[in-house]
Amino acid sequence: MTRKQKKMLIRIVIATAMLTVVALLPTDGWLRFSLFLFPYLCIGYDILIKAGKGIWNRQPFDENFLMAIATVGAITLGEYAEGVFVMLFYQVGELFQSVAVGKSRRSIGALMDIRPDIANLESDGGILTEVDPCDVPVGSVIVVRPGERIPIDGCVIEGSSSLDTAALTGESLPRDVATGDTVISGCINLSGALRIRTERAFEDSTVSRILNMVENAGARKSRSEKFITRFARIYTPVVCASALALGLLPPVFRMLVLQTAPMWGDWIYRALTFLVISCPCALVISIPLGFFAGIGGASRAGVLVKGSNYLELLSQVQVVAFDKTGTLTEGRFWVTEVNPIGMSRERLLEYAALAEGFSTHPIADSLMRALGSSPDLSRVCDVTEIGGHGIKAMVDGDAVAIGNARMLRDEGIAFAECDAHGTVVYVAVNGVYAGFILIADRIKATAKQTVADLRRIGIRRTVMLTGDAHAIGEAVARELGIDEVRCELLPQDKLSVVEQMLEASPRERLAFVGDGINDSPVLSRADVGIAMGALGSDAAIEAADVVLMDDDPQKIVCAIGIAKKCMRIVRQNIVFALGVKLLCLCLGALGLANMWLAVFADVGVMVLAVLNAIRALYAGK
């Protein structure tokens, strides 16, 4: 609790004690009135002062004013105990709200506490000095010891360790890094000391960009939030006018038309009750808090949402368009099939890997990975690379030819052509066809599940956009269960396809998921642009509305799920708060609600709405 809150707690305790004593004393008349003034002023002096200042500043319609009018009114009517108690209860509620908001603010703050405080800058002589990360120039060397947070993006030049990336990606498994690896700021170094050459300034580092994004998320308000602000602006004057009418018109009507006793006290009491109920706080606080908690919860799960408007849009998405490479597939080539003729699988792979041993082509890279160990290149000699065809080399004294169909045809080697999807690498040893190796971009392990889950959570249509040939694109779409596929698209075609889709069904919200590599225009054009695994790509972070911190497609489902849950909570709060208020207002006008119910309708509803809003923080779990 802060000092302010503690002071309030003490005031509440003292006022409660005084109220109890005063209420039990057998007094009446002016003595009783003056005795009740003690607890009343003790608990409510600040409210009265604020209400006075509000009137002075010509800003009268706030909750202080409502409470002051209601309690002073009650006391004037002779309901001393009730007047004091209403004020007391109101202050208890305010205190509770302030503690609850403070708590959620802290828990969200803790969640985003990824800002590194210091950097250990190494000077030329190898001496370490602790400096502010802002003061570290690009290209300098910093040391990150175990337990410390990496302050600036860079490249490891010495040491190996495992990194806890949970604060950034939501991924709990540590990531191993060694010399030569790029590391991003915000990760916690778990095991060994790392020397890192910084590649960015602190302001441009991942951690600063993420914090910036989350902190500025509030600037883009959702429709629901805007509605509440507009609502509050007209609501309070309307309610005050109604209360005034309720206090004046019926008695006057009774007096003049019905010729009966006006019952001023009764109607003014009703009007006061009406005022207490009407306070719009529950709505005004719980809606933004709900969104804020939702954005906080999402970032904990590794999903950065740039504003509550995007959270709202994301919850309404009905069509998801994917970029294929890097989003649904890994964007890296892998050996998917080894089909030897007359030798073992391993032998064929070894021949191929050795022949490609000196090559830097992605195909060579995938062969090495399939082999599992780096081949002994001393076994290879006489390597000739034939551009656009393949490679010829002597491996262990055998003449190996490896390449595409054209290569083998030119060599005059008989072979059976294979029409599998992907890149087929044919291998011939000593002029005899020895089989083929199929290399393809592998579909991500969770991609299929993602498409199924998207359908389960209410996505109507999934579309895949790809630059690949029809055969490959359609095969991938079929395997993943994607509804529609557009193939052979150039990067600029993707934009026009998405625009066509937006025009064809303007009502349906469309999300585009890409990896940010040459699809930034599409990311910004779609209703919601989701960039995946975009921690390294500035353009993607800039263009996208939602950034997934790692490249697991399952995070798309997670993001939409969080958005839906958050919107559900916000809607619950709107309905609940407005519903209870309207009900109590009606009861109050009819004289069925007393001040106690009124205070519950104000403070109780607010506290419940705040607690409900905080649930959004745990939406990612």
Place this chain on the structure above:
Amino acid sequence: MKKTYKIEVDCANCAAKMEEATKKTPGVVDATVNFMMLKMTVEFAEGADEKAVMKQVLKACRRVEDDCEIFF
């Protein structure tokens, strides 16, 4: 020019009122108050004196919400 300030305010409604008041202050192009982060982002007009404008902003905010604080 855009700058972010730490603020202190008790309720969300008051924060919204502060935002309105700040937006209306001369020299301010746009302003947002983030109640949850207790931060205020002010975009100043070209060539405006930041300190002087912020003094006016604080004055305007005090008028709508007596109990607020802006640290600049």
